Amino acid sequence: MSQTPRVVEVRKNVLKQNDILARALRDRFREAGVFVVNVVSSPGAGKTTLLEHTLTDLQSRYRTASVVGDLATENDARRLARSGALVEQITTGTVCHLDATMIERVIDGWDLTDLDFLFIENVGNLVCPASYDLGENLRFVLMSVTEGEDKPLKYPTIFNSADVAVITKADIADAVEFDWETACNNIQAVRPGMQTLRVSAKTGAGMPDYVGVVESHRSQMRDTTLAPSPARA
Amino acid sequence: MSQTPRVVEVRKNVLKQNDILARALRDRFREAGVFVVNVVSSPGAGKTTLLEHTLTDLQSRYRTASVVGDLATENDARRLARSGALVEQITTGTVCHLDATMIERVIDGWDLTDLDFLFIENVGNLVCPASYDLGENLRFVLMSVTEGEDKPLKYPTIFNSADVAVITKADIADAVEFDWETACNNIQAVRPGMQTLRVSAKTGAGMPDYVGVVESHRSQMRDTTLAPSPARA
Numbered sequence: 001m002s003q004t005p006r007v008v009e010v011r012k013n014v015l016k017q018n019d020i021l022a023r024a025l026r027d028r029f030r031e032a033g034v035f036v037v038n039v040v041s042s043p044g045a046g047k048t049t050l051l052e053h054t055l056t057d058l059q060s061r062y063r064t065a066s067v068v069g070d071l072a073t074e075n076d077a078r079r080l081a082r083s084g085a086l087v088e089q090i091t092t093g094t095v096c097h098l099d100a101t102m103i104e105r106v107i108d109g110w111d112l113t114d115l116d117f118l119f120i121e122n123v124g125n126l127v128c129p130a131s132y133d134l135g136e137n138l139r140f141v142l143m144s145v146t147e148g149e150d151k152p153l154k155y156p157t158i159f160n161s162a163d164v165a166v167i168t169k170a171d172i173a174d175a176v177e178f179d180w181e182t183a184c185n186n187i188q189a190v191r192p193g194m195q196t197l198r199v200s201a202k203t204g205a206g207m208p209d210y211v212g213v214v215e216s217h218r219s220q221m222r223d224t225t226l227a228p229s230p231a232r233a
Numbered sequence: 234m235s236q237t238p239r240v241v242e243v244r245k246n247v248l249k250q251n252d253i254l255a256r257a258l259r260d261r262f263r264e265a266g267v268f269v270v271n272v273v274s275s276p277g278a279g280k281t282t283l284l285e286h287t288l289t290d291l292q293s294r295y296r297t298a299s300v301v302g303d304l305a306t307e308n309d310a311r312r313l314a315r316s317g318a319l320v321e322q323i324t325t326g327t328v329c330h331l332d333a334t335m336i337e338r339v340i341d342g343w344d345l346t347d348l349d350f351l352f353i354e355n356v357g358n359l360v361c362p363a364s365y366d367l368g369e370n371l372r373f374v375l376m377s378v379t380e381g382e383d384k385p386l387k388y389p390t391i392f393n394s395a396d397v398a399v400i401t402k403a404d405i406a407d408a409v410e411f412d413w414e415t416a417c418n419n420i421q422a423v424r425p426g427m428q429t430l431r432v433s434a435k436t437g438a439g440m441p442d443y444v445g446v447v448e449s450h451r452s453q454m455r456d457t458t459l460a461p462s463p464a465r466a
Contacts, residue, residue, distance in 0.1 A: 010243050042276040042357065043275040043359050043380055044376075044379060044384060070387050072388075072389050073383070075383055094360070094363075094364070096358070096361055124359065125358060125360055126276050126357065127304065127356070128329055131327070143277075144277070146277060146377060146379035147277025151276055151277060153305065153308065154304060154306050154308070156304070157327055169379065169409075172379070172405060172408050175405050176405060
C-alpha cells in the first residue's frame, strides 16, 4: 500500500502550521521595524559571499543581523560575523530548509527593535525552501552564471515564490559562456515582471545597485507598513 | 503542538518502504545484468553534460539507458537522447528527489536484459536524494569547482552516501580560484578513502579516466555478483 496520501496530508498540516507561525513572525518584525530578507539558492551560488558584502556595506548605516542555515558546520556564521553584524547559525542536520519554528527559536531573547535589517541565509537548496515562509518581507533567489540558463524553468516554484532574482558570479559569465538573454527570458517566462539583478561580489560589479535595491525595498515597506523605528544609536 | 514527531515517524516508514523496494530493484538489475549508476549533485553542477558525454562514449561499446529526474521540463531528456541511448524523463513536481517507486514505474515494460548500463540523473539537490536508495550499484556525487571547497563539510550526508566524488568544470578552476587540496581534504575528512575524480566535460580533461572508472566498477560487479548478460547484439 502506498504511503503517499498520508505523507501529503501530514505535509499540508506542517505547511499550514508554518504559515500561521510565519504570519505571527511577520507581525513581530513589522512592529519592531526590522526588515527581513530570506536568501535562497542552490549550494555554492554565493549566498554567503553576497551577504558578507551586504552586511559590511549596510553595517555603517544600519543595525543589521543575520541567521544562517546549514545542514552542518558553523563556517558561514563565522564568515558573516567578520562584518560586525549579529550572526547566529542554525544547523538543520538532515532537514533541507529553514522553517518558521527555527527562526522563532533563534531570535528568542533578541530585542528586535535594535535592528533595521535581518538577513536569513537559507539552506542551499532550490526545492524545499520554496514552501516555507519565514515571515520575511522579501525573498531573493540567487542563481550563479555557472549553473546554466535553464534553472528558472527547472525549478519554477522557487522562482515563483521569490520577489527578486540575483544572478551572481557575473565576472566568470564569459568563461562559462553564460547567455544573459536566455537566462533573463527564462526568469520572465516563469515569473513575468520579476526584478532581476546582476552582481559579482568578487569585482564589485552591480553591488551598489543591488544594495540600493535592498535599501529601497526597506524604504517602501517602511513608508507603507513598518512602524517607526528608534533612531540609530 | 508541534507536528514534528508525527512527520519523523511517517518519514521513517516511507524510507523503510523505499529501502524494501530498492532492494527488490537491485535484485532485478543484478539478474538482468544491468549496472546502475545514480548521479547526484546540486543544480547546475553538470550532471547532464557529464552524462551526455558518458552515454555518447559508452554507446559505441555498450547498451545504455538513462532516467532523468527534474521538477519540471523535459529538456535534459532531450539533451541526453541525442546520444542515441534510451532516455526517459521523470518530472517530480515539487518532490526534491527521485525514489524507488518512481524508478520502478519508469522501467515498467523495459526488457532490462537489453541493457548493460542504466544511468539515473537525480533531481539537483545535495540534501534529499541522500536518503533514497534507488537500487543502484554505484552512487556518484558531483561537485563543481564553482561551488567552493566546503561543500563536503556542509553536506556530509550526501558525500557519505556516495561511492565516488567527481569534481566537475575543472577548466574554470583557476578562474574561480578553486583550491584542489582543500576540497580533496574536505572530502577525505567526511569520507576517508573516497575515490575522487577531476573532470572537464568541456575540454575533455579527465574524461577517459572517469569513463574507465565507470567501466571498471561494472567489471568488478560483474565478476562478483552480476549474472552473465547476453552478448551485445
